[in-house]
Amino acid sequence: MQTTSRNTPIDFDIVSQQIEELNVPVVGKATIREIKRLVDNIEKASGKKFIRMEMGVPGLPPAAVGTEAEIEALRRGVAAIYPDIDGIPMLKQEVSKFVKNFLDVDVKPEGCIPTVGSMQGGFAAFLTLARMDAKKDTTLFIDPGFPVHKQQHRVLGQKFASFDVYNYRGEALRAKLESFFSMGNIHSVLYSNPNNPSWICFTDEELKIIGDLANQYNVVILEDLAYFGMDFRKDYSKPGVPPFQPTVAKYTDNYILFISSSKAFSYAGQRIGMMVISDSLFQRQSRDLLRYYSSDIFGRAMIFGTVYSLSSGTAHSAQYALAAILKAANEGRFNFVNDVREYGEKAKIMKKLFTDNGFHIVYDKDIDQPIADGFYFTIMYPGFDGPDLIEELLYYGISAISLSITGSEHSEGLRACVSLVSRTQFPDLEYRLKMFKEHHPVS
Numbered sequence: 001m002q003t004t005s006r007n008t009p010i011d012f013d014i015v016s017q018q019i020e021e022l023n024v025p026v027v028g029k030a031t032i033r034e035i036k037r038l039v040d041n042i043e044k045a046s047g048k049k050f051i052r053m054e055m056g057v058p059g060l061p062p063a064a065v066g067t068e069a070e071i072e073a074l075r076r077g078v079a080a081i082y083p084d085i086d087g088i089p090m091l092k093q094e095v096s097k098f099v100k101n102f103l104d105v106d107v108k109p110e111g112c113i114p115t116v117g118s119m120q121g122g123f124a125a126f127l128t129l130a131r132m133d134a135k136k137d138t139t140l141f142i143d144p145g146f147p148v149h150k151q152q153h154r155v156l157g158q159k160f161a162s163f164d165v166y167n168y169r170g171e172a173l174r175a176k177l178e179s180f181f182s183m184g185n186i187h188s189v190l191y192s193n194p195n196n197p198s199w200i201c202f203t204d205e206e207l208k209i210i211g212d213l214a215n216q217y218n219v220v221i222l223e224d225l226a227y228f229g230m231d232f233r234k235d236y237s238k239p240g241v242p243p244f245q246p247t248v249a250k251y252t253d254n255y256i257l258f259i260s261s262s263k264a265f266s267y268a269g270q271r272i273g274m275m276v277i278s279d280s281l282f283q284r285q286s287r288d289l290l291r292y293y294s295s296d297i298f299g300r301a302m303i304f305g306t307v308y309s310l311s312s313g314t315a316h317s318a319q320y321a322l323a324a325i326l327k328a329a330n331e332g333r334f335n336f337v338n339d340v341r342e343y344g345e346k347a348k349i350m351k352k353l354f355t356d357n358g359f360h361i362v363y364d365k366d367i368d369q370p371i372a373d374g375f376y377f378t379i380m381y382p383g384f385d386g387p388d389l390i391e392e393l394l395y396y397g398i399s400a401i402s403l404s405i406t407g408s409e410h411s412e413g414l415r416a417c418v419s420l421v422s423r424t425q426f427p428d429l430e431y432r433l434k435m436f437k438e439h440h441p442v443s
């Protein structure tokens, strides 16, 4: 569907021309980075600022305690020295304490490994897990999800399966997971919680189902906590005090947790994250590992085989930054959740602006509860499919990405990210959405 009016908030001809110059078959199916470039170009050509919701980047300053510690470490000369592959001892201890304080889970420092962002942690995990048991060669994604994880599988030449969890919440999740696990080829399952892009948060009942089945079928659960503590319906910010960030680690020992510092600590630029391997998985022995590694112990294969091959560890100074951030959080001196609460508050207002103007929230519930307000939300507009809606919204100065690239079956939906939208833009957003509604009446 194309707009019939030329009276759009962003000059119609400029947008059309820039779309043409992008030279892709369907603009709404372009990658996140292509959309970003297109919007940059339209903003430049039109002199008008967009409501930019396409990229999931932090919109806040980095945790200051990290920056200070990193500068100090650099001054001390750590840049000249190779860090230990599995992380500096001080960081490993703080990660272990953090996991205890905010998840109420015990993991030895040995299994707490810094990686070059969570992105590298995922890559290392997929690579190693696919080599642990010759009969198990496939990762299962509980979608919708972060498209780069699938890209990692493609470049590794590894297999994956996936399903959209939309119709399998609560007890229905059990049979769906069993239908995959019973085939015997799944080595691990990955999901993010809170979920990028839909912001659904699994309930404890669902996490128990996942954990129980992981035990029964010996499948490793890869829990991606990129948005740690950011289900703002509960306060997960107090160290050692319930409630704790929900986790599958309460229900199985068969897990790896990925804790990114990009969003929770606004530390994306330094590319440091944490891979937390359970004590029991770390020690697990498998002869099949010897086909690729000098050790048959999973944790050693991961560190001295995979992480060593990929990057020989993580930047030294960034490790000091993360250690200082975690220490401050562990000691209750740095409330990292309060620092990012602004995302949820903006989401609440923005979602209302969209729904007041004819849009619907696609993933709208956690079983029987309304979805939380956080970093992302999902939207649709009657009569549009996702790619058409992306293109049409460009004329109204609003950018987002299509859910179709996230493994969602709701191809009519878009993912909207709140981080880069400032409150001063809300009147503009409201005006543009009103105009959109006026130009696209819903019968």
Ligand SMILES: Cc1ncc(COP(=O)(O)O)c(C=O)c1O
Binding pocket: 056, 116, 117, 118, 119, 120, 146, 192, 196, 224, 226, 259, 260, 261, 262, 268, 272, 273
């Ligand atoms: C679900 C999910 N996992 C992982 C990442 C990557 O995290 P990092 O920046 O630590 O590599 C992101 C970043 O957007 C994400 O949304």
